[in-house]
Amino acid sequence: MFRAPTRPKERMSFGVIRTAFLARVRAVPRNAWIALGAVAFAIVFAAAAFGPIVRARIGSEAAKRRLEVSVGGIRPGFFAIRLKDVQVRLAGVQGLEVRLDDVRVGISGGLGLREITAQGGGIHVEGEPEDLVDRLRAFRKDGPASSGTSEGSSRTPVTVEGLSLAWKMPSGGELSGDHLRFVREGDSLRLAGAHLSANHQRTTIRVTDGDVELGTDGSLRRLNAVAIEVEQAGDPAAKQAATKATATVEPAPPPLPPPTPKGKGARAKPAEVVAAPNEPVLPLPNLQALRARVATLATSLGTRVPDGTKVDVGGLSVKLDVGGEPFAFGPGPFGLERRGDLVRLSFTSEKNDAAKDESGRSAGTPLSVDAEIPLGRGDVTARLSGGPVSLALLGVPEGAKGLFDVGRGTVSGKGQVVLDASGETLTFDGQLALRSISVKQPRLSLEPIKRLDFSAAARGVLDHEGRLRIDDAQLDMGALHVRTHGTLEETTDHFGLSLALDVAPASCQALLDSAPEGLLPTVRAARMSGTFGATARIAFDTRTIDKLALEYVIDDRCKMTEVPTDLSHERFENSFTYRIYHPDGTLGEATTGPGTPAWTALDEISPFMVAAVLTTEDGAFYKHHGFNHSAIRNSVAANLKARRFVRGASTITMQLAKNLFLSRDKALSRKIEEVILTDYLEQAFRKDDMMELYLNVVEFGPDVYGITQAADHYFGRRPEELSLPECFFLASLLPSPNRYGKLREKNAQVPDSWMHHLRALMEIAEKNGKVSHAELETGLAQEVVFHKPGEPTPEPRKPLNTKRRDPYEDDANWQPLD
Structure with missing residues (x-):
């Protein structure tokens, strides 16, 4: 279709526009301009009076509510009032201030409040939480005057x-947050924030994207959060007190050993030990106190958590310092819900998709805990139910409690614990x-332990009087299966136990193979034959400790x-090197061994030296097969009566195993290997x-190892020259050689108090038949004088010709192992 061309639009110049506007103005009647001017004047006058009126109203309403409010600027709007730089304080409450940058007050057609919205600002708080709570309670108790406002x-x-x-506390705590949002609507309050961090008394809490709904009375209705992190550090003051050095005092002699009983089947009377009744052996929870704490928690929940309340935290993580050791779990979903008179708490880990069953299907399920x-x-x-779940998914960090490679380690379990309503019983x-x-x-092993697999199960009841009944408990680790049942009772004045233990028979090699890598490093490479099993029963009460029942049957x-070269008998037939510890x-x-200057054959050592160590260290050495069962019983009785470790039952064979092959650490690993190697020594070596x-x-003193060096260091003599009291002095050093060996540095001869101890030991040796009456009389009359560096070498003594007694003559039925 043909369309005619149009003319381009002409541009209007500024002059044209001005001319048109003036023409329109001149057309307005004069009386209209007068009316318009009056309106303008009224608006200007109202605006000038608006600010003071609003400020007066704000001051009046604030006074009714005992508030102190200041406003920087006021501007009217369309059915609204805009306030700038508003500051609010509670009258009489120091350390609390709210600042709002921009406030819009909506007004209804009837000039009533429609809504209040604010943007930007901050809350500034100073003071301790307890003090601030007391001030707020006092503010509420006094109560603001009647506001006259409607519901x-x-x-x-x-x-x-x-x-x-921003909340600063004089004690060093602080609370901070940003992008906070506050909403009051109807009968509820909602608080939300992108980040909130609190630090108070070594506890830190961090909340990400939290959203809380409260009732007007402050009760919790709903809480949601993407993540909550809780960290609690240890008390540095407690750690410092625990590691505070104690003053050095002059060492006292070790306790005297009991006399060796005469006659077959006789038992030595245990030495008297002072009990420590206030030191618990196995601290058990106080059920009444636990139930009281639960009741307090329930009261708080009942007051602050109305029926229907729900709490959902997408990822709760907790890191605590427990006794100086880190403990952690999470993140994982956490929930709280109230239904009627019951509050349910739950925590669930993430699913371990890497866990597979034998067919290759996913075997992992979340591990959940609910209460x-x-x-x-x-x-x-x-x-508790679920798993296996990796320790990493549970939130256990590398290094917590010494754990490493936490991504490989898994945990699974199921079970239930019930505390009854009266707080009298706890069933599990x-x-x-x-x-x-x-x-x-280090308490387990000096070497890292890898690939440890074990499971444990138990059921029983604990009552409020401190009685624990174990109906059945079992520990399984590879070929090792240990089962037990019994009762335990502990109060402030006594501790009692009745326990039966059973170790299922198993191949010795299978038991060795069941140990995880790093637990038995010294004997791991050995090969074993035979089987091992054991049954045991122990029953006692510290009020009647002499009635201790300790019965065990070890089918070893x-x-x-096959043994590694370091353990072989041949290693010790010539020169060999072993580990020592410097002060x-x-x-x-x-280095020692036959043919070396540091070695002295047994026949060239004073026979009094053998008598001394048999008196102080192991009177039944030539009779037992590595373990002194009477000493074990006495040690158990003494330790239980004292409720702490006061006496061991280490034999010379056990000490030798430790000195030749093991370190001095007190780890479980060393104790197990000490038992295994003691058994080995008794099989592979003669008693002499x-x-x-x-x-x-x-060890006989600081950097003094072996009888050859000891005889020269303390007395400037050869081992064969040593007198009876000199031998007993050397033997008396063995319980703590580094500490007791310093007596030589401070004295020219053995102090009187120590000599009194040596004479008592020699009398015990005579009663036990280790020395004759004539040898005792001679020894009691002799002094023990030290030889110091730089002094002339003492006159040599004629080697003693005293024949060593036959160590087996007291028990004709006993035969040594070859």
Whole structure:
């Protein structure tokens, strides 16, 4: 279709526009201009009077509510008032101030409050939480004067966004937050924030994207958060007090050993030990106090958590310092819900998708813990179920409690604990399995332990009087299966136990193979034959400790068929090197053995030296097979009566195993290997061979190892020249050689108090038949004089010709192991 061309639009110049506008103005009647001017004047006058009127109204309403409010600027709007730089304080409450940058007050057609919205600002708080709470309570108790407002106006919707929070406490705590949002609508309050961090008394809490709904009375209705992190550090003051050095005092002699009983089957009377009744052996929870704490928690929940309340935290993580050791779990979903008079708590880990069963299918399920807390009377129940879940998914960090490679280690379990309504009984029934656990824990082993697999199960009842009944408990680790049942009772004045133990028979080699890598490093490479099993029963009460019942049957048929070179008998037939410890704790090496200057054959050592160590260290050395069962019983009785470790039952064979092959650490690893190697020594060595080795490697003082060096260091003599009291002095050093050996540095001869101790030991040796009456009389009349560096060498003594007694003559039925 044909369309005619159009003319381009002409541009209007500024002059044209001005001319048109003036023409229109001249057309307006004069009386209209007068009316318009009056309106303009009224608006200007109202605006000038508006600010003072609003400020007066704000001051009046604030005074009714005992508030101090200042406003920087006021501007009217369309059915609204805009306030700038508003500051609010509570009258009489110091350390609390709210600042709002921009406030919009909406007004209805009837000039009533419609809504209040604010943007930007901050809350500034100073003071300790307890002090601030007391001030707020006093403020509420006094109560603001009647506001005269209606119910509707008291619930005016309020929204505040973009707030920051800064709370400083004189004790060093602080609370901070940003992007906070506050909403009051109807009968509820909502608080939300992108980040909130609190630090008070070594506890830190961090909340990410939290959203809380409260009732007007402050009760909790709902809480949601993407993540909550809780960290609690240890008390540095407590750690410093625990590590505070004690003053050095002059050492006292070790306690005297009991006389060796005469006659077959006789038992030595245990030495008297002072009990420590206030030191618990196995601290058990106080159920009444626990139930009281639960009741307090229930009261708080009942007051602050109305029926229907729900709390959902997407990721709760907790890091605590427990006794100086880190403990952690999470993140994982956490929930709290109240239904009627019951509050349910739950925590669930993430699913371990890497866990597979034998067919290759996913075997991992989340590990969940839930608890039910009644708000009134009722049982408190806690349950565990699920797994296997890796320690990493549970939130256990590398290094916590010495754990490492936490991504491989898994945990699974199921069980239930119930605390009854009266707080009189706590029942438990559950099992826990740990797989591929790796840990660096000096109490277990000096070497890292890898791929530890074990499971434990137990069921029983604990009552409020301190009685624990174990109906059945079992520990499984590879071929090792240990089962037990019994009762335990502990109060402030006594401790009692009745326990039966059973170790299922198993191949010795299978038991050795069941030990995780790093637990038995010294004997791991050995090969064993035979089987091992055991049953035991122990029953006692510290009020009647002499009635201790300790019965055990050990079916030990284990025998080492192959041993590493370091353990072989041939190693000690010539020169050999072994580990020693210097006074500062650093490691060193010493060389000894037949043919070396540091070695003295047993026949060339004073026979009094053998008599001395048999008196002080192991009176039944030539009779037992490595373990002194009478000494074990006495040690158990003494330690239980004292409720702490006061006496060991180490034999010369056990000490030799430690000196030749093991370190001095007190780890479980060393104790187990000490038992295994003691059994091995008794099988592979004659008694005299072990005595000879023992006297040539044992420590007699700071950097003094072996009888050859000891005889020269203390007395400037050869081992064969030593007198009876000199031998007993050397033997008296063995319980603590580094400490007792310093007597030589401070004295020219053995102090009177120590000589009194030596004479008592020699009298015990005479009663036990280790020395004759004539030898005792001679020894009692002799003094023990030290030889110091730079002094002339004492006159040599004629080697003693006293024949050593036959160590086997007291028991004709006993035969040594070859």
